[in-house]
Amino acid sequence: MKLSNTTAQNSFKYGWLLSRIFPYIKPYMLRIICGFLVAIPLGLLDGVTAFALKPYMDYVVGKQDWIFHILGHEFTLSWQIFAFIIPFGVILFAGFQGVLRYLNDYISAWTSQRITNDVKMDLFHRLIYMDPQFFDENPSGIIISRYMNDPQTASAGIVDQIKTITTSIFGALGLIAVMLYSSWKLALIGVLVLGVAFVPVALIRKRIKETSNKNMVIGGNITTNINETYSGNKVMAAYELQSRQENYFRDQIWKSFNINMALTKRAAWMSPLMYLIASCGIAVVLGYGTHLITSGQMTAGAFASFVTSLLLLYKPVKTLGNTLTGIQTIFVAMGRVFELFDLKPSITNKKDAIEMKDLNSRIEFKNVCFEYIPGHPVLRNLNLSVNKNETLAIVGNSGGGKSTLVNLIPRFYDIKSGSITFDGVDIRDLTINSLRHNIAMVFQDNFLFTGTIRENIMMGNPNATEEELELAIESAHLQEMIAELPDGLETLLGERGLTLSGGQRQRVAIARAMIKNTPIVILDEATSALDNKSEAIVQKALDNLIKNKTVFVIAHRLSTIKNADRIAVITEGELVELGNHEQLMSIENGQYRALYEMQFRKQEALV
Ligand SMILES: Nc1ncnc2c1ncn2[C@@H]1O[C@H](COP(=O)(O)OP(=O)(O)O)[C@@H](O)[C@H]1O
Numbered sequence: 001m002k003l004s005n006t007t008a009q010n011s012f013k014y015g016w017l018l019s020r021i022f023p024y025i026k027p028y029m030l031r032i033i034c035g036f037l038v039a040i041p042l043g044l045l046d047g048v049t050a051f052a053l054k055p056y057m058d059y060v061v062g063k064q065d066w067i068f069h070i071l072g073h074e075f076t077l078s079w080q081i082f083a084f085i086i087p088f089g090v091i092l093f094a095g096f097q098g099v100l101r102y103l104n105d106y107i108s109a110w111t112s113q114r115i116t117n118d119v120k121m122d123l124f125h126r127l128i129y130m131d132p133q134f135f136d137e138n139p140s141g142i143i144i145s146r147y148m149n150d151p152q153t154a155s156a157g158i159v160d161q162i163k164t165i166t167t168s169i170f171g172a173l174g175l176i177a178v179m180l181y182s183s184w185k186l187a188l189i190g191v192l193v194l195g196v197a198f199v200p201v202a203l204i205r206k207r208i209k210e211t212s213n214k215n216m217v218i219g220g221n222i223t224t225n226i227n228e229t230y231s232g233n234k235v236m237a238a239y240e241l242q243s244r245q246e247n248y249f250r251d252q253i254w255k256s257f258n259i260n261m262a263l264t265k266r267a268a269w270m271s272p273l274m275y276l277i278a279s280c281g282i283a284v285v286l287g288y289g290t291h292l293i294t295s296g297q298m299t300a301g302a303f304a305s306f307v308t309s310l311l312l313l314y315k316p317v318k319t320l321g322n323t324l325t326g327i328q329t330i331f332v333a334m335g336r337v338f339e340l341f342d343l344k345p346s347i348t349n350k351k352d353a354i355e356m357k358d359l360n361s362r363i364e365f366k367n368v369c370f371e372y373i374p375g376h377p378v379l380r381n382l383n384l385s386v387n388k389n390e391t392l393a394i395v396g397n398s399g400g401g402k403s404t405l406v407n408l409i410p411r412f413y414d415i416k417s418g419s420i421t422f423d424g425v426d427i428r429d430l431t432i433n434s435l436r437h438n439i440a441m442v443f444q445d446n447f448l449f450t451g452t453i454r455e456n457i458m459m460g461n462p463n464a465t466e467e468e469l470e471l472a473i474e475s476a477h478l479q480e481m482i483a484e485l486p487d488g489l490e491t492l493l494g495e496r497g498l499t500l501s502g503g504q505r506q507r508v509a510i511a512r513a514m515i516k517n518t519p520i521v522i523l524d525e526a527t528s529a530l531d532n533k534s535e536a537i538v539q540k541a542l543d544n545l546i547k548n549k550t551v552f553v554i555a556h557r558l559s560t561i562k563n564a565d566r567i568a569v570i571t572e573g574e575l576v577e578l579g580n581h582e583q584l585m586s587i588e589n590g591q592y593r594a595l596y597e598m599q600f601r602k603q604e605a606l607v
């Protein structure tokens, strides 16, 4: 599943998207409703100022007292009182509105962050269980962009937009109410014109979606580029690749610029168009309003109040217009987010998978065929049986499929056909956890996590005792190195454990495997980064590690290979020879013998 190719197919299915995000919104419903309740008066209060203009104009400017009747009694409010009250009233309302706005902002920031957190955590939970194949296919930048940036846009956006939309809608409604109160005829004209002003928004939805998808891919490419510049900084410096990285970066930035400008070219006329339509409306209203006033159907105050409302109405309407375009981006991001939720790892537990307890007799490969890319076989019809507590060395040409073979054992990848069985049980019938629980692996390039050396070793078995830890350190011949470090076992390792040399990293990894103490051990060129002297030490460490274990060891060192019970020669994905050192050496024109002549004799001479 290549994430850069998926295009948020469902981003226009608004109902479906909302139903998917609803479970995340639900726990915060009460708060969201509170925010909503605050947003209503907050919006409506916009109308109050406009509304206040009518009595101000009619009574204060016209110097008229207000006479009104309650229960048959006549009351009079003098115009001086209005002149006094109204300005204070305006301030009071502004203060009240300020408090509401603060509450509204606070509630919506809180809820949107909480929802975003929940979505991100759920997505990350899925990410960590994806197959190696998923990580093979997708560069780091795309992963970051899809798993971190999109949920932020999608879920933070949705709450913010709900807030903006409700305040704008109620703002507009309040003002429209004032307009209706002032003159329903004029109001009708105003509202009609505004409705027309919204039409263009619908027209550019698709383009916004395309732009958003393209921007996501570019954002991902840029992040990958920065990650590679970081991780590959030495290779970059050594091969003077700075300009290559820079050109790629520049290229992506420009692409993004062009894509965004293309959208702006199409979308930016919307706002002026809305202005134009709106001003036509205002022109009509002014003309008709003059008629209404001169014919005595409307007071000057009502007209002032109306025009003010109409002008104030522009703000919420414009906000709504912008929001409707902005919300497209959010729905597209949501579409991408829920696409990720629907990704299923291809390697999963069978429904009635059983727990693997121990290895009792043998591991068998039967007619195993495997390919990473359909149509490009990497392992062909491989048959192999390894007995409990046997050590099998695997040798062969580089790229022949040795690493692939051992990666199939913990089910990093599933085979295309054939079977791999533990004691006769297909590994696909075992739970993944229990299967991997029985296997310890040491690789050529061992990844150490940010954390202390102790933490990195204890990852093999978090429940290990202090004695077991000591033993693992001793067996991996790490004690001297640790003793020299200022913080000893508590020394922090950098992002990639860069403070350690390759050989030191391998020994930490060996200790990690040692402390896991599993019946099956897989060593994939686990000593390749060691010099001859430390190799001799680590060899002893490995001897400790593989004692009474079933071991697959891919090695370049003759001693490791010679000591193995049997040796499998893998060439171009096929098992071509199998036997112990003497047996394989005795094959005329044998591949092992050729390999031995080429590589190992030299080593033997050195020792
Ligand atoms: N993750 C992967 N995706 C696609 N092809 C791969 C992957 N890993 C290895 N290959 C290919 O599979 C073949 C066998 O690789 P590998 O098992 O690593 O060889 P070896 O360990 O014997 O050197 C090679 O042609 C390699 O290009």
Ligand SMILES: [Mg+2]
Residues within 6 Å of the ligand: 402, 403, 404, 524
């Ligand atoms: Mg390999």
